Structures are given as C-alpha cells and as structure tokens.
Amino acid sequence: RYAWKTGHKYFDARSTKDKPVWFMVDIAFVEAFTNTVPLATLKSTPGLEDMMVTKKGSRLSVQPATKAEYDIVLKLGRKL
Structure with missing residues (x-):
C-alpha cells in the first residue's frame, strides 16, 4: 500500500496495484520462546x-x- 502513495518514503513509481514490484508486511513481537x-x-x-x-x-x-x-x-x- 505504501508503494502507491506518492510522497511516501516507500513510494515506487514502477509498482501498480495490478503488478506490484515488491510486498511489505508489518510484523510485531508477540512472545519469547x-x-x-x-x-x-x-x-x-x-x-x-x-x-x-x-x-x-x-x-x-x-x-x-x-x-x-x-x-x-x-x-x-x-x-x-
């Protein structure tokens, strides 16, 4: 979603919603084993x-x- 936001630090003009160039996921710490x-x-x-x-x-x-x-x-x- 950030790749398509003009002005965002992760904006990528080559990427479209139909053909994304890369993917980003949000992760968070949940537990220590x-x-x-x-x-x-x-x-x-x-x-x-x-x-x-x-x-x-x-x-x-x-x-x-x-x-x-x-x-x-x-x-x-x-x-x-």
Whole structure:
C-alpha cells in the first residue's frame, strides 16, 4: 500500500496495484520462546522437512512458513 502513495518514503513509481514490484508486511513481537530452537532441531523434526529455512544454502532471516510448520515451531519453542 505504501508503494502507491506518492510522497511516501516507500513510494515506487514502477509498482501498480495490478503488478506490484515488491510486498511489505508489518510484523510485531508477540512472545519469547521458553526454549531456543536450534537449526539442527528444525532439520530433524518431522513435518519441517520442506521448510525453506532447513534447506542447504538458505539464510537464517525472514523465511516463509506454512501454518503447519509455524505450529510445529511454536510447540518446539514453548516446550518445557
């Protein structure tokens, strides 16, 4: 929505509502996990085999996750 607002710092003249050049999402902190979830745990957990962050060469940054993957990671992080 900001890409189309003339004068906004994220305005992008190349972007249209029909053919956006980029997407922006708003995120906010919700909770801290009780446990750290190491990459090795993600890689060895059933249901996360296809998660992008577990693939070789993927960077540990913002990655897409399915609802099912998200729920598994939440369980791992909240596990006592």
